[in-house]
Protein backbone atom coordinates (compact mmCIF):
# COMPACT_ATOMS: atom_id res chain seq x y z
CA UNK A 1 0.00 0.00 0.00
CA UNK A 2 1.47 3.37 -0.99
CA UNK A 3 1.32 6.55 1.04
CA UNK A 4 -1.52 8.89 0.09
CA UNK A 5 0.02 11.58 -2.16
CA UNK A 6 0.01 15.11 -0.75
CA UNK A 7 -2.05 16.81 -3.54
CA UNK A 8 -4.79 14.22 -3.12
CA UNK A 9 -4.83 14.77 0.65
CA UNK A 10 -5.08 18.50 0.10
CA UNK A 11 -7.93 18.09 -2.39
CA UNK A 12 -9.86 15.84 -0.01
CA UNK A 13 -9.28 18.32 2.83
CA UNK A 14 -10.52 21.18 0.63
CA UNK A 15 -13.63 19.32 -0.48
CA UNK A 16 -14.48 18.28 3.09
CA UNK A 17 -13.97 21.85 4.34
CA UNK A 18 -16.22 23.22 1.58
CA UNK A 19 -18.83 20.63 2.47
CA UNK A 20 -18.71 21.56 6.18
CA UNK A 21 -18.71 25.27 5.29
CA UNK A 22 -21.75 24.70 3.06
CA UNK A 23 -23.57 22.91 5.87
CA UNK A 24 -22.79 25.72 8.38
CA UNK A 25 -23.84 28.37 5.89
CA UNK A 26 -27.10 26.53 5.29
CA UNK A 27 -27.79 26.40 9.05
CA UNK A 28 -27.24 30.15 9.30
CA UNK A 29 -29.40 31.04 6.27
CA UNK A 30 -32.22 28.67 7.11
CA UNK A 31 -32.45 29.61 10.79
CA UNK A 32 -32.08 25.91 11.53
CA UNK A 33 -35.15 24.91 9.50
CA UNK A 34 -34.84 21.66 7.53
CA UNK A 35 -34.92 21.35 3.77
CA UNK A 36 -38.03 19.63 2.40
CA UNK A 37 -37.67 15.87 2.93
CA UNK A 38 -36.45 13.65 0.13
CA UNK A 39 -34.20 10.74 -0.75
CA UNK A 40 -30.92 10.72 1.16
CA UNK A 41 -28.20 12.47 -0.84
CA UNK A 42 -24.79 10.90 -1.38
CA UNK A 43 -21.62 12.80 -0.46
CA UNK A 44 -20.81 15.38 -3.18
CA UNK A 45 -23.04 14.03 -5.96
CA UNK A 46 -26.28 14.53 -4.04
CA UNK A 47 -29.20 12.52 -5.44
CA UNK A 48 -27.88 12.37 -8.97
CA UNK A 49 -28.07 8.57 -9.12
CA UNK A 50 -31.65 8.37 -7.80
CA UNK A 51 -33.13 10.69 -10.42
CA UNK A 52 -34.77 8.57 -13.10
CA UNK A 53 -33.78 9.20 -16.73
CA UNK A 54 -37.33 8.71 -17.96
CA UNK A 55 -40.91 9.02 -16.67
CA UNK A 56 -39.66 11.04 -13.70
CA UNK A 57 -43.22 11.99 -12.78
CA UNK A 58 -43.99 8.40 -11.82
CA UNK A 59 -40.97 8.12 -9.51
CA UNK A 60 -41.75 11.53 -8.00
CA UNK A 61 -45.33 10.42 -7.41
CA UNK A 62 -44.08 7.25 -5.69
CA UNK A 63 -41.81 9.37 -3.46
CA UNK A 64 -44.94 11.11 -2.22
CA UNK A 65 -45.80 8.03 -0.15
CA UNK A 66 -42.47 8.27 1.71
CA UNK A 67 -41.78 12.00 1.87
CA UNK A 68 -45.12 13.75 1.40
CA UNK A 69 -46.46 16.41 -0.95
CA UNK A 70 -43.30 18.49 -1.07
CA UNK A 71 -40.15 16.57 -1.91
CA UNK A 72 -36.66 18.05 -2.09
CA UNK A 73 -33.46 16.66 -3.50
CA UNK A 74 -30.17 17.77 -4.94
CA UNK A 75 -28.87 17.21 -8.45
CA UNK A 76 -25.37 18.26 -9.41
CA UNK A 77 -25.28 21.05 -6.84
CA UNK A 78 -28.77 22.36 -7.68
CA UNK A 79 -31.61 21.98 -5.20
CA UNK A 80 -34.82 20.69 -6.76
CA UNK A 81 -38.32 20.86 -5.29
CA UNK A 82 -41.14 18.64 -6.50
CA UNK A 83 -44.71 19.67 -5.71
CA UNK A 84 -46.80 16.54 -5.50
CA UNK A 85 -50.22 17.98 -4.72
CA UNK A 86 -52.64 20.55 -6.06
CA UNK A 87 -52.59 22.32 -2.71
CA UNK A 88 -48.80 22.77 -2.51
CA UNK A 89 -48.68 23.76 -6.19
CA UNK A 90 -51.33 26.45 -5.77
CA UNK A 91 -49.74 27.65 -2.51
CA UNK A 92 -46.31 28.15 -4.04
CA UNK A 93 -46.58 28.46 -7.84
CA UNK A 94 -49.77 30.52 -7.81
CA UNK A 95 -50.09 32.36 -4.49
CA UNK A 96 -46.35 33.09 -4.25
CA UNK A 97 -45.93 33.41 -8.02
CA UNK A 98 -44.03 36.70 -7.61
CA UNK A 99 -40.98 34.78 -6.35
CA UNK A 100 -41.65 31.35 -7.93
CA UNK A 101 -41.52 32.49 -11.58
CA UNK A 102 -37.85 32.69 -12.50
CA UNK A 103 -36.19 30.33 -14.97
CA UNK A 104 -33.07 28.37 -14.21
CA UNK A 105 -30.34 28.42 -16.88
CA UNK A 106 -27.99 25.47 -17.23
CA UNK A 107 -24.41 26.37 -18.25
CA UNK A 108 -25.21 25.13 -21.77
CA UNK A 109 -28.26 27.36 -21.95
CA UNK A 110 -26.13 30.28 -20.75
CA UNK A 111 -23.75 29.48 -23.59
CA UNK A 112 -26.61 29.57 -26.13
CA UNK A 113 -28.52 32.57 -24.84
CA UNK A 114 -25.54 34.62 -23.64
CA UNK A 115 -25.55 37.12 -20.82
CA UNK A 116 -28.27 39.28 -22.43
CA UNK A 117 -31.23 36.95 -22.75
CA UNK A 118 -33.67 38.22 -25.38
CA UNK A 119 -36.25 35.41 -25.44
CA UNK A 120 -38.80 35.85 -22.69
CA UNK A 121 -39.27 32.10 -22.19
CA UNK A 122 -35.70 32.02 -20.84
CA UNK A 123 -35.82 35.27 -18.84
CA UNK A 124 -36.26 35.58 -15.12
CA UNK A 125 -39.36 37.35 -13.86
CA UNK A 126 -37.84 40.78 -14.54
CA UNK A 127 -39.47 44.04 -15.70
CA UNK A 128 -38.27 43.20 -19.22
CA UNK A 129 -39.97 39.81 -19.01
CA UNK A 130 -43.21 41.56 -18.01
CA UNK A 131 -43.00 43.79 -21.09
CA UNK A 132 -42.61 40.80 -23.40
CA UNK A 133 -45.45 38.98 -21.66
CA UNK A 134 -47.64 42.07 -22.00
CA UNK A 135 -47.18 41.94 -25.77
CA UNK A 136 -47.77 38.18 -25.96
CA UNK A 137 -50.74 38.21 -23.61
CA UNK A 138 -52.37 40.84 -25.82
CA UNK A 139 -51.58 38.99 -29.05
CA UNK A 140 -52.94 35.66 -27.74
CA UNK A 141 -55.62 36.88 -25.33
CA UNK A 142 -58.92 35.02 -25.24
CA UNK A 143 -60.42 37.73 -27.47
CA UNK A 144 -57.51 37.84 -29.92
CA UNK A 145 -57.58 34.04 -30.10
CA UNK A 146 -61.22 34.24 -31.25
CA UNK A 147 -60.06 36.24 -34.27
CA UNK A 148 -57.79 33.37 -35.27
CA UNK A 149 -60.62 30.85 -35.38
CA UNK A 150 -61.34 31.16 -39.14
CA UNK A 151 -57.69 30.25 -39.82
CA UNK A 152 -57.99 27.23 -37.55
CA UNK A 153 -61.19 26.11 -39.27
CA UNK A 154 -59.56 26.35 -42.70
CA UNK A 155 -56.54 24.32 -41.60
CA UNK A 156 -58.75 21.70 -39.94
CA UNK A 157 -60.81 21.33 -43.12
CA UNK A 158 -57.67 21.04 -45.26
CA UNK A 159 -56.47 18.30 -42.89
CA UNK A 160 -59.62 16.27 -43.54
CA UNK A 161 -58.79 16.25 -47.26
CA UNK A 162 -55.28 14.97 -46.65
CA UNK A 163 -56.57 12.29 -44.26
CA UNK A 164 -59.04 11.17 -46.93
CA UNK A 165 -56.29 10.95 -49.57
CA UNK A 166 -53.63 9.17 -47.52
CA UNK A 167 -54.90 8.10 -44.08
CA UNK A 168 -51.79 6.02 -43.35
CA UNK A 169 -49.76 9.26 -43.31
CA UNK A 170 -51.91 10.69 -40.55
CA UNK A 171 -48.95 11.57 -38.34
CA UNK A 172 -47.40 13.71 -41.12
CA UNK A 173 -50.77 15.35 -41.78
CA UNK A 174 -51.42 16.21 -38.15
CA UNK A 175 -47.91 17.54 -37.64
CA UNK A 176 -48.33 19.76 -40.66
CA UNK A 177 -51.68 21.02 -39.38
CA UNK A 178 -50.51 22.05 -35.91
CA UNK A 179 -47.44 23.77 -37.41
CA UNK A 180 -49.48 25.43 -40.16
CA UNK A 181 -51.97 26.84 -37.65
CA UNK A 182 -49.18 28.47 -35.65
CA UNK A 183 -47.46 29.93 -38.72
CA UNK A 184 -50.72 31.21 -40.16
CA UNK A 185 -51.84 32.71 -36.86
CA UNK A 186 -48.44 34.19 -35.97
CA UNK A 187 -47.16 35.36 -39.35
CA UNK A 188 -50.07 34.91 -41.77
CA UNK A 189 -47.81 32.37 -43.51
CA UNK A 190 -49.68 29.71 -45.50
CA UNK A 191 -48.26 26.21 -45.57
CA UNK A 192 -49.21 24.79 -48.95
CA UNK A 193 -46.97 21.73 -49.25
CA UNK A 194 -45.42 19.15 -46.93
CA UNK A 195 -41.97 20.59 -47.57
CA UNK A 196 -42.64 24.22 -46.71
CA UNK A 197 -39.31 26.02 -46.12
CA UNK A 198 -40.41 27.77 -42.94
CA UNK A 199 -41.75 24.54 -41.44
CA UNK A 200 -38.50 22.78 -42.35
CA UNK A 201 -36.42 25.53 -40.77
CA UNK A 202 -38.44 25.44 -37.56
CA UNK A 203 -38.41 21.64 -37.38
CA UNK A 204 -34.62 21.59 -37.87
CA UNK A 205 -34.25 24.24 -35.18
CA UNK A 206 -36.39 22.20 -32.76
CA UNK A 207 -34.46 19.00 -33.47
CA UNK A 208 -31.18 20.80 -32.86
CA UNK A 209 -32.31 22.71 -29.78
CA UNK A 210 -34.25 20.03 -27.88
CA UNK A 211 -31.12 18.37 -26.39
CA UNK A 212 -30.25 21.74 -24.85
CA UNK A 213 -33.27 21.54 -22.55
CA UNK A 214 -31.98 18.38 -20.85
CA UNK A 215 -29.55 19.39 -18.07
CA UNK A 216 -27.79 16.04 -18.25
CA UNK A 217 -26.78 16.34 -21.89
CA UNK A 218 -23.61 18.42 -22.27
CA UNK A 219 -20.31 18.07 -20.42
CA UNK A 220 -20.34 21.79 -19.63
CA UNK A 221 -23.44 21.22 -17.47
CA UNK A 222 -21.33 19.00 -15.21
CA UNK A 223 -18.11 21.06 -15.39
CA UNK A 224 -19.33 24.66 -15.84
CA UNK A 225 -15.80 26.05 -15.86
CA UNK A 226 -15.43 24.59 -19.37
CA UNK A 227 -17.43 27.60 -20.59
CA UNK A 228 -14.19 29.56 -20.46
CA UNK A 229 -12.38 27.26 -22.91
CA UNK A 230 -11.65 28.71 -26.34
CA UNK A 231 -13.88 27.16 -29.00
CA UNK A 232 -10.97 25.34 -30.71
CA UNK A 233 -9.91 23.53 -27.51
CA UNK A 234 -10.50 19.78 -27.11
CA UNK A 235 -13.74 19.21 -25.15
CA UNK A 236 -15.26 22.50 -26.33
CA UNK A 237 -17.50 20.90 -28.98
CA UNK A 238 -20.51 22.19 -27.05
CA UNK A 239 -19.50 25.71 -28.15
CA UNK A 240 -20.00 24.89 -31.81
CA UNK A 241 -23.31 23.23 -30.93
CA UNK A 242 -24.35 26.41 -29.12
CA UNK A 243 -23.27 28.58 -32.04
CA UNK A 244 -25.50 26.59 -34.41
CA UNK A 245 -28.37 26.94 -31.92
CA UNK A 246 -27.93 30.71 -31.86
CA UNK A 247 -27.89 30.74 -35.63
CA UNK A 248 -31.19 28.83 -35.73
CA UNK A 249 -32.75 31.19 -33.17
CA UNK A 250 -31.75 34.16 -35.30
CA UNK A 251 -33.02 32.66 -38.56
CA UNK A 252 -36.37 31.54 -37.10
CA UNK A 253 -36.88 35.11 -35.86
CA UNK A 254 -35.59 37.03 -38.91
CA UNK A 255 -36.93 35.09 -41.92
CA UNK A 256 -40.70 34.99 -41.20
CA UNK A 257 -40.64 38.49 -39.76
CA UNK A 258 -39.12 39.85 -42.96
CA UNK A 259 -41.72 37.91 -44.98
CA UNK A 260 -44.62 39.54 -43.13
CA UNK A 261 -43.01 42.99 -43.08
CA UNK A 262 -42.67 42.77 -46.89
CA UNK A 263 -46.39 41.98 -47.11
CA UNK A 264 -47.16 44.97 -44.91
CA UNK A 265 -45.02 47.15 -47.19
CA UNK A 266 -46.84 45.77 -50.24
CA UNK A 267 -50.11 46.85 -48.64
CA UNK A 268 -51.68 43.37 -48.44
CA UNK A 269 -50.88 42.05 -44.99
CA UNK A 270 -52.93 39.11 -43.68
CA UNK A 271 -54.43 39.55 -40.21
CA UNK A 272 -52.20 37.72 -37.75
CA UNK A 273 -50.38 38.10 -34.41
CA UNK A 274 -47.56 40.18 -35.91
CA UNK A 275 -49.70 42.52 -38.01
CA UNK A 276 -52.28 43.08 -35.25
CA UNK A 277 -49.50 44.04 -32.86
CA UNK A 278 -47.59 46.14 -35.39
CA UNK A 279 -50.73 48.23 -35.81
CA UNK A 280 -50.42 49.17 -32.15
CA UNK A 281 -46.65 49.50 -32.36
CA UNK A 282 -45.23 51.59 -29.53
CA UNK A 283 -48.43 51.82 -27.52
CA UNK A 284 -48.41 48.41 -25.83
CA UNK A 285 -45.27 48.73 -23.77
CA UNK A 286 -44.35 52.35 -24.48
CA UNK A 287 -40.88 51.10 -25.46
CA UNK A 288 -39.02 52.43 -28.47
CA UNK A 289 -38.00 48.88 -29.43
CA UNK A 290 -41.49 47.39 -29.32
CA UNK A 291 -41.14 46.05 -32.86
CA UNK A 292 -38.17 44.00 -31.71
CA UNK A 293 -40.25 42.59 -28.85
CA UNK A 294 -42.99 41.62 -31.33
CA UNK A 295 -40.44 39.91 -33.55
CA UNK A 296 -38.73 38.00 -30.72
CA UNK A 297 -41.97 36.88 -29.09
CA UNK A 298 -43.34 35.67 -32.44
CA UNK A 299 -40.22 33.57 -33.01
CA UNK A 300 -41.00 31.40 -29.96
CA UNK A 301 -44.46 30.27 -30.99
CA UNK A 302 -43.73 27.46 -33.43
CA UNK A 303 -41.33 25.74 -31.04
CA UNK A 304 -43.59 26.19 -28.03
CA UNK A 305 -46.96 25.52 -29.64
CA UNK A 306 -46.65 23.03 -32.47
CA UNK A 307 -45.59 19.78 -30.78
CA UNK A 308 -47.54 20.52 -27.61
CA UNK A 309 -50.80 20.85 -29.54
CA UNK A 310 -49.89 17.76 -31.55
CA UNK A 311 -49.42 15.71 -28.36
CA UNK A 312 -52.89 16.74 -27.16
CA UNK A 313 -54.55 15.72 -30.44
CA UNK A 314 -52.63 12.46 -30.55
CA UNK A 315 -53.66 11.64 -26.98
CA UNK A 316 -57.30 12.16 -27.94
CA UNK A 317 -56.96 9.85 -30.95
CA UNK A 318 -55.24 7.15 -28.90
CA UNK A 319 -58.09 7.40 -26.39
CA UNK A 320 -60.59 6.94 -29.23
CA UNK A 321 -58.75 3.78 -30.33
CA UNK A 322 -58.65 2.36 -26.83
CA UNK A 323 -62.19 3.39 -25.87
CA UNK A 324 -64.41 2.83 -28.96
CA UNK A 325 -67.60 3.36 -26.94
CA UNK A 326 -66.45 6.86 -26.07
CA UNK A 327 -65.79 7.50 -29.75
CA UNK A 328 -69.33 6.36 -30.64
CA UNK A 329 -70.73 8.68 -28.00
CA UNK A 330 -68.76 11.65 -29.38
CA UNK A 331 -70.01 10.91 -32.89
CA UNK A 332 -73.58 10.46 -31.72
CA UNK A 333 -73.47 13.91 -30.11
CA UNK A 334 -72.07 15.48 -33.29
CA UNK A 335 -74.66 13.70 -35.46
CA UNK A 336 -77.53 14.85 -33.24
CA UNK A 337 -76.40 18.46 -32.87
CA UNK A 338 -74.90 19.11 -36.30
CA UNK A 339 -76.08 16.40 -38.68
CA UNK A 340 -74.26 14.98 -41.73
CA UNK A 341 -74.38 17.99 -44.05
CA UNK A 342 -71.78 20.25 -42.55
CA UNK A 343 -68.59 20.08 -40.48
CA UNK A 344 -68.38 21.41 -36.92
CA UNK A 345 -67.40 25.04 -36.52
CA UNK A 346 -66.56 27.02 -33.41
CA UNK A 347 -70.18 28.13 -33.30
CA UNK A 348 -70.98 24.54 -32.20
CA UNK A 349 -68.66 24.56 -29.19
CA UNK A 350 -71.36 25.12 -26.57
CA UNK A 351 -73.64 22.43 -27.95
CA UNK A 352 -71.09 19.57 -27.72
CA UNK A 353 -70.58 19.03 -23.97
CA UNK A 354 -69.50 15.39 -24.29
CA UNK A 355 -66.74 16.35 -26.74
CA UNK A 356 -65.69 19.06 -24.30
CA UNK A 357 -65.45 16.42 -21.55
CA UNK A 358 -63.27 14.23 -23.80
CA UNK A 359 -60.94 17.16 -24.40
CA UNK A 360 -60.63 17.88 -20.68
CA UNK A 361 -60.09 14.18 -20.06
CA UNK A 362 -57.28 14.03 -22.66
CA UNK A 363 -55.49 16.92 -20.96
CA UNK A 364 -55.87 15.16 -17.61
CA UNK A 365 -55.15 11.58 -18.72
CA UNK A 366 -51.92 12.38 -20.49
CA UNK A 367 -50.77 15.96 -19.92
CA UNK A 368 -48.28 16.98 -22.61
CA UNK A 369 -45.94 18.54 -20.06
CA UNK A 370 -46.05 15.98 -17.19
CA UNK A 371 -43.81 18.01 -14.87
CA UNK A 372 -44.55 21.37 -16.51
CA UNK A 373 -41.58 23.59 -17.25
CA UNK A 374 -39.21 24.12 -14.33
CA UNK A 375 -39.48 27.43 -12.46
CA UNK A 376 -36.74 28.83 -10.26
CA UNK A 377 -37.08 30.54 -6.89
CA UNK A 378 -36.00 34.21 -6.77
CA UNK A 379 -35.32 34.38 -3.00
CA UNK A 380 -35.15 32.21 0.11
CA UNK A 381 -38.57 31.04 1.25
CA UNK A 382 -40.15 29.04 4.07
CA UNK A 383 -43.14 26.74 3.52
CA UNK A 384 -44.81 24.77 6.30
CA UNK A 385 -41.66 24.87 8.44
CA UNK A 386 -39.33 23.89 5.58
CA UNK A 387 -36.54 26.06 4.23
CA UNK A 388 -36.43 26.48 0.43
CA UNK A 389 -33.30 28.33 -0.69
CA UNK A 390 -33.09 30.90 -3.49
CA UNK A 391 -32.37 29.36 -6.93
CA UNK A 392 -34.14 26.11 -6.08
CA UNK A 393 -35.58 24.60 -9.25
CA UNK A 394 -39.30 24.05 -8.65
CA UNK A 395 -41.45 21.60 -10.60
CA UNK A 396 -45.09 20.70 -10.20
CA UNK A 397 -45.79 17.02 -10.77
CA UNK A 398 -48.67 17.82 -13.13
CA UNK A 399 -49.13 14.19 -14.17
CA UNK A 400 -49.29 13.11 -10.50
CA UNK A 401 -51.73 15.85 -9.52
CA UNK A 402 -53.99 14.95 -12.45
CA UNK A 403 -53.86 11.27 -11.37
CA UNK A 404 -54.65 11.97 -7.73
CA UNK A 405 -57.39 9.48 -6.84
CA UNK A 406 -58.94 11.90 -4.37
CA UNK A 407 -59.87 14.27 -7.18
CA UNK A 408 -59.98 11.83 -10.08
CA UNK A 409 -61.19 8.35 -9.05
CA UNK A 410 -59.88 5.54 -11.28
CA UNK A 411 -57.28 7.96 -12.68
CA UNK A 412 -55.72 5.62 -15.26
CA UNK A 413 -59.05 5.23 -17.07
CA UNK A 414 -60.02 7.61 -19.87
CA UNK A 415 -63.43 8.43 -18.46
CA UNK A 416 -65.07 11.60 -19.89
CA UNK A 417 -68.15 11.10 -17.72
CA UNK A 418 -66.10 12.21 -14.72
CA UNK A 419 -66.65 15.76 -16.04
CA UNK A 420 -70.48 15.60 -15.95
CA UNK A 421 -70.55 17.03 -12.41
CA UNK A 422 -70.46 13.73 -10.49
CA UNK A 423 -67.09 14.62 -8.92
CA UNK A 424 -67.44 18.23 -7.76
CA UNK A 425 -63.89 18.28 -6.33
CA UNK A 426 -62.27 17.43 -9.67
CA UNK A 427 -60.32 20.49 -10.75
CA UNK A 428 -60.24 21.49 -14.42
CA UNK A 429 -56.94 20.03 -15.77
CA UNK A 430 -56.24 23.30 -17.62
CA UNK A 431 -55.45 24.76 -14.21
CA UNK A 432 -52.32 22.58 -14.11
CA UNK A 433 -51.57 21.47 -17.69
CA UNK A 434 -50.73 24.97 -18.94
CA UNK A 435 -48.43 26.09 -16.12
CA UNK A 436 -48.71 28.77 -13.50
CA UNK A 437 -49.07 32.42 -12.64
CA UNK A 438 -46.82 34.83 -14.59
CA UNK A 439 -45.49 32.02 -16.71
CA UNK A 440 -48.79 30.41 -17.61
CA UNK A 441 -48.81 29.27 -21.24
CA UNK A 442 -49.73 32.35 -23.29
CA UNK A 443 -50.92 30.13 -26.17
CA UNK A 444 -53.44 28.18 -24.10
CA UNK A 445 -56.58 29.69 -25.67
CA UNK A 446 -55.23 29.20 -29.16
CA UNK A 447 -54.12 25.66 -28.26
CA UNK A 448 -57.50 24.71 -26.85
CA UNK A 449 -59.23 26.01 -29.98
CA UNK A 450 -56.85 24.16 -32.32
CA UNK A 451 -57.34 20.97 -30.32
CA UNK A 452 -61.11 21.36 -30.35
CA UNK A 453 -61.61 22.12 -34.04
CA UNK A 454 -59.24 19.39 -35.24
CA UNK A 455 -60.75 16.57 -33.19
CA UNK A 456 -64.34 17.76 -33.73
CA UNK A 457 -63.82 17.74 -37.50
CA UNK A 458 -62.09 14.33 -37.50
CA UNK A 459 -64.82 12.74 -35.37
CA UNK A 460 -67.56 14.21 -37.58
CA UNK A 461 -66.39 12.45 -40.74
CA UNK A 462 -63.99 9.63 -39.83
CA UNK A 463 -63.98 6.46 -37.76
CA UNK A 464 -60.66 5.88 -36.04
CA UNK A 465 -60.04 2.20 -35.30
CA UNK A 466 -57.30 -0.23 -34.45
CA UNK A 467 -55.83 -1.91 -37.54
CA UNK A 468 -56.86 -5.48 -38.33
CA UNK A 469 -54.63 -8.51 -39.00
CA UNK A 470 -54.94 -10.91 -41.96
CA UNK A 471 -57.73 -12.79 -40.15
CA UNK A 472 -59.69 -9.59 -39.64
CA UNK A 473 -59.00 -9.38 -35.89
CA UNK A 474 -58.16 -6.02 -34.35
CA UNK A 475 -54.50 -5.75 -33.44
CA UNK A 476 -54.15 -4.76 -29.79
CA UNK A 477 -51.93 -1.78 -29.08
CA UNK A 478 -48.73 -3.01 -27.52
CA UNK A 479 -48.05 -0.09 -25.23
CA UNK A 480 -48.46 0.92 -21.61
CA UNK A 481 -50.46 4.12 -21.98
CA UNK A 482 -50.78 4.78 -18.30
CA UNK A 483 -47.02 4.95 -17.92
CA UNK A 484 -46.45 6.67 -21.22
CA UNK A 485 -43.52 8.87 -22.13
CA UNK A 486 -44.08 12.51 -23.01
CA UNK A 487 -44.44 11.77 -26.73
CA UNK A 488 -46.79 8.85 -27.32
CA UNK A 489 -45.49 6.68 -30.13
CA UNK A 490 -47.38 6.94 -33.40
CA UNK A 491 -49.44 3.80 -33.59
CA UNK A 492 -50.81 2.36 -36.78
CA UNK A 493 -54.48 3.17 -37.00
CA UNK A 494 -57.25 2.79 -39.47
CA UNK A 495 -58.89 6.10 -40.40
CA UNK A 496 -61.89 5.63 -42.68
CA UNK A 497 -64.72 7.95 -43.75
CA UNK A 498 -67.89 7.27 -41.82
CA UNK A 499 -70.14 7.30 -44.93
CA UNK A 500 -70.34 8.36 -48.60
CA UNK A 501 -71.96 11.58 -47.35
CA UNK A 502 -68.86 12.19 -45.21
CA UNK A 503 -66.63 11.77 -48.28
CA UNK A 504 -68.75 14.30 -50.21
CA UNK A 505 -68.61 16.72 -47.30
CA UNK A 506 -64.81 16.47 -47.03
CA UNK A 507 -64.42 17.12 -50.75
CA UNK A 508 -66.61 20.20 -50.59
CA UNK A 509 -64.71 21.51 -47.56
CA UNK A 510 -61.35 20.98 -49.21
CA UNK A 511 -62.33 23.00 -52.27
CA UNK A 512 -63.43 25.92 -50.08
CA UNK A 513 -60.33 25.59 -47.82
CA UNK A 514 -57.89 25.92 -50.75
CA UNK A 515 -55.24 28.58 -50.12
CA UNK A 516 -56.55 32.10 -50.58
Ligand code: HEM
Nearest residue numbers: 121304305308309312368369373434435436439441443447
Ligand atom coordinates in the same frame (compact mmCIF):
# COMPACT_ATOMS: atom_id res chain seq x y z
C1 HEM B 1 -51.99 21.74 -25.70
C2 HEM B 1 -51.03 22.58 -26.03
C3 HEM B 1 -50.10 23.25 -25.04
C4 HEM B 1 -49.72 22.88 -23.79
C5 HEM B 1 -50.15 21.64 -23.01
C6 HEM B 1 -48.81 23.89 -23.30
C7 HEM B 1 -48.23 23.87 -22.04
C8 HEM B 1 -47.33 24.82 -21.60
C9 HEM B 1 -46.68 24.77 -20.32
C10 HEM B 1 -46.87 23.70 -19.26
C11 HEM B 1 -45.86 25.84 -20.24
C12 HEM B 1 -44.93 26.22 -19.08
C13 HEM B 1 -45.63 27.21 -18.17
C14 HEM B 1 -44.85 27.46 -16.90
O1 HEM B 1 -43.63 27.63 -16.95
O2 HEM B 1 -45.48 27.45 -15.81
C15 HEM B 1 -45.98 26.58 -21.48
C16 HEM B 1 -45.27 27.72 -21.76
C17 HEM B 1 -45.34 28.37 -22.96
N1 HEM B 1 -46.21 28.09 -24.00
FE1 HEM B 1 -47.51 26.56 -24.09
N2 HEM B 1 -48.66 24.84 -24.26
C18 HEM B 1 -49.43 24.50 -25.34
C19 HEM B 1 -49.57 25.22 -26.50
C20 HEM B 1 -48.96 26.42 -26.79
C21 HEM B 1 -49.19 27.21 -27.96
C22 HEM B 1 -50.18 26.87 -29.07
C23 HEM B 1 -48.34 28.29 -27.88
C24 HEM B 1 -48.17 29.46 -28.83
C25 HEM B 1 -48.87 29.73 -29.87
C26 HEM B 1 -47.59 28.18 -26.64
C27 HEM B 1 -46.63 29.07 -26.21
C28 HEM B 1 -45.96 28.98 -25.01
C29 HEM B 1 -44.88 29.88 -24.61
C30 HEM B 1 -44.29 31.00 -25.46
C31 HEM B 1 -44.50 29.50 -23.32
C32 HEM B 1 -43.41 30.12 -22.44
C33 HEM B 1 -44.05 31.01 -21.37
C34 HEM B 1 -43.05 31.68 -20.43
O3 HEM B 1 -41.95 31.20 -20.25
O4 HEM B 1 -43.42 32.73 -19.85
N3 HEM B 1 -48.01 27.04 -26.00
N4 HEM B 1 -46.90 25.93 -22.28
